[in-house]
Amino acid sequence: MKSICVYCGSASGNSPAFHRAAVALAAQLVSHELELVYGGGDVGLMKIIADEMLRLGGHVTGVIPQALMEREVGHSRLSKMHVVANMHERKALMAQLSDGFIALPGGIGTLEELFEMFTWLQLGFHHKPLGLLNVNGFYDHLLQFLEHAVFSGFLKAEHNALLIKEIDPSLLLSRMQHFEDAIQAKGIDFA
Numbered sequence: 001m002k003s004i005c006v007y008c009g010s011a012s013g014n015s016p017a018f019h020r021a022a023v024a025l026a027a028q029l030v031s032h033e034l035e036l037v038y039g040g041g042d043v044g045l046m047k048i049i050a051d052e053m054l055r056l057g058g059h060v061t062g063v064i065p066q067a068l069m070e071r072e073v074g075h076s077r078l079s080k081m082h083v084v085a086n087m088h089e090r091k092a093l094m095a096q097l098s099d100g101f102i103a104l105p106g107g108i109g110t111l112e113e114l115f116e117m118f119t120w121l122q123l124g125f126h127h128k129p130l131g132l133l134n135v136n137g138f139y140d141h142l143l144q145f146l147e148h149a150v151f152s153g154f155l156k157a158e159h160n161a162l163l164i165k166e167i168d169p170s171l172l173l174s175r176m177q178h179f180e181d182a183i184q185a186k187g188i189d190f191a
Helices: 016-031 044-055 087-097 108-123 140-151 169-177 179-186
Strands: 003-007 035-038 060-065 080-084 101-103 130-133 163-166
Touching: 003 087, 003 108, 016 035, 016 044, 016 169, 035 044, 035 087, 044 060, 060 087, 080 087, 087 108, 101 108, 108 130, 130 169, 163 169, 169 179
Parallel strands: 003 035, 003 101, 035 060, 060 080, 101 130, 130 163
Antiparallel strands: none
């Protein structure tokens, strides 16, 4: 892995734990010599992780639609910024530039991006690790719902296991780096 796409909120949330998690994840990415790919915003958790990466000397690539340059206040100090036509191009380019994906806390956009990559992984459209950093129990109910989907027969347990869930960014990155070995060991079949 050389680059990780991080999906996260354009808001900062109402807990200092979210801020701390973005800073801690940035530190882990830099210590593992991983580049950050993210949505290019200069607001919320997006700004926090990008600023911390840059402060630590990391490489940060932003991808933002032209229409959101002003709304999300496109970050002006990134290593590289791609301005694209729309959200579809944004998500496709972020996926193309990344060797793995992590979701920090966020809103509907973060969830949509997480589940698109989760769907593509389940269907075998990509074989890149997908991680969820469950900060301060933020994703507890979502993880319970996924278990409910398994119990109800709409999601295979082995597909649910493709989503790497951790509360510690160091452990999350370690598991992501061994994703292919874990998949082979478990004999997980895509789609």
